[in-house]
């Protein structure tokens with residue numbers, strides 16, 4: 335959809351930020367509120383924010399230029415006239431929203447898309463009074479809209495595919511990550527999962543299991559920027575209570591069970607905004623004593639509750655596992671979501687934890703959902719539930735792109751070469767999902783007779799900055815198994831009967847360096863920086879690096895590189911014999927290099943030569959020499975040998991067939 339005019343109704347906390355996002359994206363914005371004082375305040379906040387963005391170089395234009403695209407009005411009629419899109423952001427009250435949306439429809443053109451930024455209320459409910467319900471859609475930004483990448487796009491029961499598709503396209507152009515919520519449900523994805531968390535943290539206080547400070551100190555020790563109770567105070571207890579009241583009406587009365595929120599609300603202890611909530615905010619951010627950290631609220635409890643809600647959403651066909659993972663990660667600002675945590679837990683661990691929590695808190699919401707009860711957690715998080723509605727749901731325009739975002743390894747065949755591309759934001763860090771992707775890619779290429787050479791490369795500026803250390807591990811054994819998984823996966827690069835080439839650039843660190851060392855040949859751009867930072871982090875290279883590096887460069891250099899964590903340049907790596915070629919434009923030149931190898935190398939001979947070199951370093955030399963003779967004997971009977979010799983005699987290029 336071409337840029338044009340957008341109307342934002344409600345210029346409060348969210349509305350002013352949404353207006354700013356659209357104005358930065360080149361849209362003309364009509365910002366509407368009931369009183370000019372709210373509009374003036376909104377413009378002031380937008381101006382301040384844009385000035386900051388300009389000073390950081392985050393926007394291309396002058397702040398004043400961007401502000402000029404925003405007009406303000408107190409008339410909904412004026413705001414929506416000629417608007418292509420409307421985003422309603424008035425307070426979270428069903429009646430008020432329905433009335434505002436009705437007025438929007440009355441004044442807008444019949445083509446205008448009508449969006450609501452509601453946090454919880456079903457879009458179908460909000461649109462039920464409209465004449466044309468195909469144009470109403472949830473456009474749920476997260477706070478602050480300028481910073482938060484995620485926007486949930488919620489399809490009401492009657493919303494058309496073209497409405498959803500257009501909104502997804504607009505959001506992408508604004509640089510946002512749009513996750514489509516395919517089935518309208520209260521709270522959509524992130525807030526629905528968060529609702530169960532809110533119930534849990536509320537009941538912990540009701541039952542005096544641990545104080546807010548004890549839980550928050552523990553949360554911070556686990557790397558959270560804010561503990562859960564501090565965050566509740568920050569968001570506002572009134573907002574939490576209103577959401578819980580709504581969920582108690584539409585999801586389960588149990589959401590209204592928690593007394594603590596009601597008590598704080600009745601005493602006007604709404605958190606930061608009133609100076610007191612769980613904490614005293616009168617002197618600024620509360621001081622949380624880290625020595626108070628308790629393990630009486632173990633992380634597995636919270637994770638199991640979130641996994642349970644995520645599986646419910648999958649069962650209901652609200653979203654796919656990948657979409658849920660992306661939404662929670664981006665919406666809650668976490669390094670991992672419930673799906674990746676579930677991958678490191680067994681069905682019985684999650685099930686038993688949920689049964690215990692359900693008994694302890696007397697809450698059905700925490701009971702394991704039926705897939706987990708039936709031992710099908712794995713099927714659910716891998717999108718393999720036989721009758722999953724998510725699999726049956728219609729495809730919308732956004733779906734194919736989202737599938738790609740979930741897959742961290744992209745494989746493509748080009749003639750005799752296969753290109754494996756590591757694709758993960760933030761320098762292609764490697765997690766369990768990427769290891770699975772690499773393993774599957776190699777398995778599918780293993781017996782593919784058309785492919786002679788495999789080129790491994792990274793998307794973006796780096797090859798790979800190494801293992802994703804923020805992945806969740808509960809025990810040393812799990813971490814050990816993660817190490818073994820990486821080692822097993824990388825071993826495949828040296829065992830696969832194809833020539834493997836790594837194209838290095840940017841960061842080639844830790845696990846990324848180990849992946850490169852597992853390949854048969856490494857080529858590089860000039861800007862690549864290689865190294866093993868593990869020892870400086872309290873780790874060791876555990877995906878084969880400590881073994882392979884010494885075999886490639888000798889123990890003395892391996893000692894230096896691993897024990898100091900020093901990074902080396904491509905030129906230094908070439909002088910150590912690690913890099914075969916340095917290219918100016920490694921992305922295109924590495925591919926041409928592989929095509930050249932594939933066009934002139936006899937595949938069976940290459941496969942045997944590779945094995946002789948790798949295994950030859952592990953056996954006494956007389957055994958290696960014997961292996962060499964056997965290999966020569968095997969090659970004697972191949973068609974490729976006959977073709978190679980006759981092409982040589984006839985002075986033509988050999989046409990090998992891998993036989």
Ligand SMILES: NC(=O)c1ccc[n+]([C@@H]2O[C@H](COP(=O)([O-])OP(=O)(O)OC[C@H]3O[C@@H](n4cnc5c(N)ncnc54)[C@H](O)[C@@H]3O)[C@@H](O)[C@H]2O)c1
Pocket residue numbers: 343344345346347348349366367368369372423424425426427430434451452453454474475476477
């Ligand atoms: N605050 C958050 O963190 C957050 C995050 C995501 C979504 N949301 C949702 O966004 C919506 C707005 O929340 P908020 O935090 O910006 O609220 P807010 O109270 O800060 O702002 C709402 C604005 O709407 C204006 N308003 C009220 N009635 C109006 C009318 N009839 N016409 C025009 N303007 C009117 C108010 O004067 C106010 O300025 C809610 O649905 C909320 O659930 C909030």
